[in-house]
Amino acid sequence: MRPSLPDLVIFDCDGVLVDSEVISNPLFVAHLNRAGFAITLEEANRDLIGRSMASCMALLAERFGKPLPEGFLDDLQVETFAALAERVEPVEGVIAAIDRIEAAGIATCVASSGEHAKMAVTLGRTGLIGRFEGRIFSATEVARGKPFPDLFLHAATRMGMAPAACVVVEDSEPGIRAAAAAGMRPLAYAGGTIARPEALAAAGGTLFRRMAELPALLGL
Numbered sequence: 767m768r769p770s771l772p773d774l775v776i777f778d779c780d781g782v783l784v785d786s787e788v789i790s791n792p793l794f795v796a797h798l799n800r801a802g803f804a805i806t807l808e809e810a811n812r813d814l815i816g817r818s819m820a821s822c823m824a825l826l827a828e829r830f831g832k833p834l835p836e837g838f839l840d841d842l843q844v845e846t847f848a849a850l851a852e853r854v855e856p857v858e859g860v861i862a863a864i865d866r867i868e869a870a871g872i873a874t875c876v877a878s879s880g881e882h883a884k885m886a887v888t889l890g891r892t893g894l895i896g897r898f899e900g901r902i903f904s905a906t907e908v909a910r911g912k913p914f915p916d917l918f919l920h921a922a923t924r925m926g927m928a929p930a931a932c933v934v935v936e937d938s939e940p941g942i943r944a945a946a947a948a949g950m951r952p953l954a955y956a957g958g959t960i961a962r963p964e965a966l967a968a969a970g971g972t973l974f975r976r977m978a979e980l981p982a983l984l985g986l
């Protein structure tokens with residue numbers, strides 16, 4: 767049976783629209799290691815992806831029993847934004863999927879744990895920013911980031927849609943949990959190189975591995 771069409775598709779940004787995590791996460795880990803926080807790339811991919819920077823900082827401070835050094839985020843941001851501006855690409859197949867969704871008259875927006883400044887870089891370089899103008903929401907706009915439902919509920923409210931009529935496309939476990947907690951249907955893109963399919967499925971996401979599969983999952 768085909769699912770009934772959603773009114774709104776909410777896209778996560780990093781790992782769903784743009785292939786940014788493969789660039790930003792190794793830089794994050796290198797900066798952490800240099801600052802005396804011993805964490806591996808694998809641990810960072812497991813524990814930090816999909817969360818806001820504020821949430822990552824809180825988690826790291828708790829785990830290591832000390833705060834990040836002064837200026838850490840500024841230095842990291844300068845290097846990360848420069849690397850993203852030079853190298854980030856759209857996730858394979860996502861532009862064609864968006865074309866199809868828009869052609870069907872279904873509304874779209876973006877809801878990311880990242881800041882607006884980061885999305886300006888990644889969505890700007892990949893040419894996606896114009897397609898979501900005025901419909902880009904960040905965890906910086908709400909009290910609690912993913913896995914709490916706040917950001918997705920905020921996006922739905924701003925778009926004038928009921929949560930039950932929304933589908934969320936996510937690639938991280940906190941994101942899938944946030945969508946489920948918001949009463950939205952979570953679709954879990956597991957086609958990225960650092961995806962963790964078991965964790966995404968356990969969190970309640972419907973797994974798919976190619977963006978070409980997305981329209982059919984939406985009922986198109």
Ligand SMILES: [Mg+2]
Nearest residue numbers: 778780781937
């Ligand atoms: Mg993501």
